[in-house]
Amino acid sequence: MSGPNTDYDPVEVTPLQAEEVAAARDAALSAIAGAPDLAALKEVRIAHAGDRSPLALANREIGALPPQARKEAGQRVGQARGAVNQALAERQVVLEAEREERMLVEETVDVTLPTDRVPAGSRHPVTTGSELIADIFVAMGWEVAEGPVLEAEWLNFDALNLGPDHPARTMQDTFWTEPADHGLVLRTHTSPVQARTMLTRTPPIYVVCPGRVFRTDEYDATHSPVFHQVEGLVVDEGITMAHLKGTLDHFATAMFGEGITTRFRPSYFPFTEPSAEVDLVCFVCRGVDSEACRTCRGEGWIEWGGCGIVNPRVLVACGVYTERFTGFAFGMGIDRTLMFRHGVEDLRALFEGDVRFSSAFGTEL
Structure with missing residues (x-):
């Protein structure tokens, strides 16, 4: 080595x-x-x-x-x-x-200088949506009717053929005010506006009634104790289901585009007879190849609201001469309509006040 x-x-x-x-x-x-x-x-x-x-x-x-x-x-x-x-x-x-x-x-900023960087504002989509719906019917010659959210029990229930034993009158569905013997409720639908209209006007009547309503529902992605409805009422001579069908088809087309029609399914409501559930043809698949459509889940149709010919008992309670006049009524959720129209998946987004959600809609729809 x-x-x-x-x-x-x-x-x-x-x-x-x-x-x-x-x-x-x-x-x-x-x-x-x-x-x-x-x-x-x-x-x-x-x-x-x-x-x-x-x-x-x-x-x-x-x-x-x-x-x-x-x-x-x-x-x-x-x-x-x-x-x-x-x-x-x-x-x-x-x-x-x-x-x-x-x-x-x-990067010095003079905080004393006036600023022009004001963020662009936006209107709430429920507000603009309600106005859009009202404009559709005003263009047809209808009027917009309004009523109080704190309503008399008689107008909210009795005048609409909802008897004393009807389940909707219980605490499970209705917000009652105290003291209970005053008979005041937070309205559960906008139908009391229809009753008020018939009590204060003489036919012919063509009104649309958008507004806020209250029910004791759970607050989740599809339900809210406070929501919005739009109801329409027509009372005139010779009114039939055909007039109702044509009106709702026009409404659906105005909201969701050309080619959107409606269908009726038999149902029951105390204030209309006959009554029907209203379905929209799916605005995504248009009823074609619906099996692959996630929106209508293969049905080709989407439930929208309820409608029917005004029950003669309701007309009598509101002072309308039933031998001469008939009418139709319909009701849809404004919030649900907006969810369909804009692809909103969670109902709570409409009520939580997040400006990032509202700003996407701008000042008009």
Whole structure:
């Protein structure tokens, strides 16, 4: 086995020569001093203090030297690297201070100046949706009727053929006010407006009644204790289900586009006879290839509301001469209609007051 090479001359290792180390150090110091900003200084740090920099490569050569030569070479390279690192730190402090000063000058805001950066406002979609629906019927020659949200029990129930034993009158569906013997409720539908209209006007009557209603429902993605309905009422001579069907087809087309029609399914409501559930042809698949449609779940139709010929008992209770006049009525949820129209998946988005939701609708629909 051979012994250590005591005759090895470290000068022959070029990166470790004093001139080479000094040149690498001076080049690094010059580049550091000339770095104009922190981004440039980062590039300099990589080039002159990184793992592939000249001084780092020279430091790797020290291990190849014999023991008696390592100390001097290590001191020479270590001092050079120390000078470079110190210069980097000092330049970093200077450039960061310059950046802060520049930011204070360039990004200064005079908070006393008047501002014109007023965010664009928006109207609530329920408000604009209600107005759109009203405009559709006003264009047909109808009128808009309104009534109070705190309603008399007789108008909310009795006048509409909802007898004393009807389940809707219980605390499970209705918000009653105290004291109970005053007979006042938060209206459960907008139908009391129809009763008020028939009591105060003489036929012919063509009114649409949008408004807020209240029921003791759970608050979730599809239900709310406070929601909005629109109801229509026509009382005139010779009114039939055909008039009702044509009206709802026109309403559906105006809300959801051409080609959207309705269908009736037999149902029961105390205030209409005969009564029907109203379905819309699916506005996504249009009833074609409905099996793949997620909106109507393969039915081709979507439930929209209820309708029917006004029950003669309701007409009599409101003072309308039933031998001469007949009428029809219908009711839909405004919130549900807007969810269909705009693809809103959660009913709560309409009521939680998030301006990010409302701003998407702008000022008009």
